């Protein structure tokens with residue numbers, strides 16, 4: 001009898017699993033992909049789409065089509081809970097899917113539950129991105145919450161879109177830490193200068209406590225007016241793993257070993273933002289790691305199903321980030337190094353287009 005492998009979420013690592021399945025199918029394995037949208041939007045191109053440099057089609061992968069080409073059944077649903085001991089997955093609509101092996105690549109969330117009923121929007125899961133960004137970039141005082149790579153990049157891209165289309169208004173950015181926290185101070189300061197030079201108003205070390213329809217209130221008692229709030233604070237976990245009783249870290253991300261297997265369950269695998277590696281708990285929630293985990297995940301799923309030994313994933317020490325800053329300029333960060341130029345954007349554009357070509 002054939003075995004059933006469930007892939008949950010169409011994140012970076014699962015895109016790679018699908019791609020490799022095109023070249024090497026798994027015998028006697030029935031594979032299903034469960035994800036809530038027909039498309040996977042690529043965050044590396046969010047800034048370019050926001051500014052108006054890329055089209056919708058350039059920014060996304062049609063996963064229904066990709067699954068069909070690889071002989072994988074695509075099920076458009078959102079997973080809610082795992083019954084790990086019963087080998088079952090339950091979806092939001094109550095549908096139940098049995099499995100022999102299951103793998104998660106469902107990304108992270110960003111909007112804290114306290115603000116679920118407010119006007120604040122989050123682009124995660126990422127199929128919300130296009131609708132929300134198209135709405136907010138038209139408004140006169142969009143407020144970005146979060147000063148990390150995603151927040152600064154989208155603030156700059158919305159500002160660039162406004163300039164390009166001669167739309168009045170000013171982007172605002174508020175963050176509970178410094179700009180680009182975790183980077184050396186000269187890099188944070190350089191990015192802050194750049195944001196301000198572009199006309200973006202910045203509040204650092206101030207936490208949003210209330211979100212009202214036309215303003216937010218901070219822990220300093222300041223009121224900041226807005227015409228829309230986009231929440232890009234730090235990565236939060238989906239509740240699925242807590243709900244299922246599998247071992248999680250303090251934020252609710254599934255704990256995995258170096259083989260990308262869950263603690264206590266050899267037949268549960270995970271990759272990308274939704275997991276924390278027990279041996280590398282400090283690893284940032286970044287697409288670059290999800291991409292590198294893809295080939296190891298494919299090998300390990302295949303080997304687990306055929307009883308072969310599994311391999312370990314070991315993350316690279318430093319990852320390179322290039323943030324788009326508008327008008328085709330890039331802000332490249334590699335460890336303590338930083339470089340802001342048109343050349344850096346060209347490198348980013350090349351990397352992102354090559355990534356998409358592999359899956360589109």
Ligand SMILES: Cc1cc2nc3c(=O)[nH]c(=O)nc-3n(C[C@H](O)[C@H](O)[C@H](O)COP(=O)(O)OP(=O)(O)OC[C@H]3O[C@@H](n4cnc5c(N)ncnc54)[C@H](O)[C@@H]3O)c2cc1C
Pocket residue numbers: 008009010011012013034035036037039040043044046047077078079080105106107108123125126127149150151153154232238240271272273274285286287288289290321322
């Ligand atoms: C504006 C912006 C720019 C960024 N730029 C970069 C960058 O340049 N480099 C970088 O390394 N990182 C970047 N990041 C971070 C990066 O987006 C994430 O780290 C990355 O997307 C995580 O990939 P993933 O594979 O874990 O999941 P995702 O890419 O988030 O994919 C998750 C998938 O799972 C699906 N899903 C979600 N929940 C469920 C569920 N319950 N059931 C079934 N399916 C589900 C989603 O629809 C989606 O298909 C950026 C983030 C943002 C917001």
